[in-house]
Amino acid sequence: MPINPDACPGPCNHRARQAWNTYDTAQTQHTADMAAWLDIPGDDRPARPAPPQPPTTPVTPGAPVWDHRCARVIREALAELDDTAAILAASIDGHRGAAMAGPNGVKPVDHKTIVESLDELFGDLVEVEDQWRQARGYRPRPRRARGAHARAACVSWLLDQLDDLLLHPGSVEFGLSVLRWQRRLRAMAKVDPASRRSPIACPRCRERQVSRREDGYFECVCGRLLTQGEHDREYARQADEHEQQEARAS
Ligand SMILES: [Zn+2]
Numbered sequence: 001m002p003i004n005p006d007a008c009p010g011p012c013n014h015r016a017r018q019a020w021n022t023y024d025t026a027q028t029q030h031t032a033d034m035a036a037w038l039d040i041p042g043d044d045r046p047a048r049p050a051p052p053q054p055p056t057t058p059v060t061p062g063a064p065v066w067d068h069r070c071a072r073v074i075r076e077a078l079a080e081l082d083d084t085a086a087i088l089a090a091s092i093d094g095h096r097g098a099a100m101a102g103p104n105g106v107k108p109v110d111h112k113t114i115v116e117s118l119d120e121l122f123g124d125l126v127e128v129e130d131q132w133r134q135a136r137g138y139r140p141r142p143r144r145a146r147g148a149h150a151r152a153a154c155v156s157w158l159l160d161q162l163d164d165l166l167l168h169p170g171s172v173e174f175g176l177s178v179l180r181w182q183r184r185l186r187a188m189a190k191v192d193p194a195s196r197r198s199p200i201a202c203p204r205c206r207e208r209q210v211s212r213r214e215d216g217y218f219e220c221v222c223g224r225l226l227t228q229g230e231h232d233r234e235y236a237r238q239a240d241e242h243e244q245q246e247a248r249a250s
């Protein structure tokens with residue numbers, strides 16, 4: 001017997017799914033034990049094998065697909081994907097030609113892996129955007145050059161649509177893939193969720209050493225402070241600049 005088909009497919013039911021898997025295995029074993037037991041002639045039979053007890057782990061139902069907590073987890077993960085991807089892309093730009101040395105002697109991730117992964121991520125995201133546009137009868141996705149801009153635009157479009165999207169039964173694969181991508185990019189960027197590293201180059205010293213402080217300001221190691229608004233404008237400007245450079249290069 002599988003877990004309730006109305007159960008949320010998200011991380012909230014991780015323990016319940018494990019418990020039901022264990023129960024399934026125990027049931028298969030019990031069937032085999034019973035067959036062996038029945039083969040033993042009457043009086044020699046030991047005590048009849050006891051059947052396994054179904055799990056009592058609580059199961060969170062989906063509403064109707066995901067429960068509210070998992071829907072929020074997916075929303076945060078999707079928003080984070082773009083940030084982490086930008087950090088990874090910036091780490092390549094910042095160290096072109098050299099292996100990316102992570103902080104604290106973390107094993108370097110080679111550029112090819114990052115470029116290919118970001119490409120694959122973009123492909124996954126636009127596939128969902130295209131499918132959802134078609135399902136909803138929206139206009140097709142505007143043609144944009146592949147790059148940071150196109151990825152950010154796709155993520156923000158999906159975030160806009162996410163509440164409705166996650167009500168659709170077809171969103172199970174999408175939601176789980178967002179969570180898988182979050183783990184994969186985090187592993188590549190070795191992103192500490194507590195660290196608030198920004199992908200932008202400092203407008204004063206040009207170093208990529210800008211982080212968000214507790215009070216919401218962004219600060220570079222050189223001491224330059226930026227408000228959230230200034231930071232976001234700088235981010236957009238640098239993304240444009242980067243895109244134009246790419247366009248000229250190709
Ligand atoms: Zn859930």
Ligand SMILES: [Zn+2]
Pocket residue numbers: 202203204205206207220221222223224
């Ligand atoms: Zn600086």
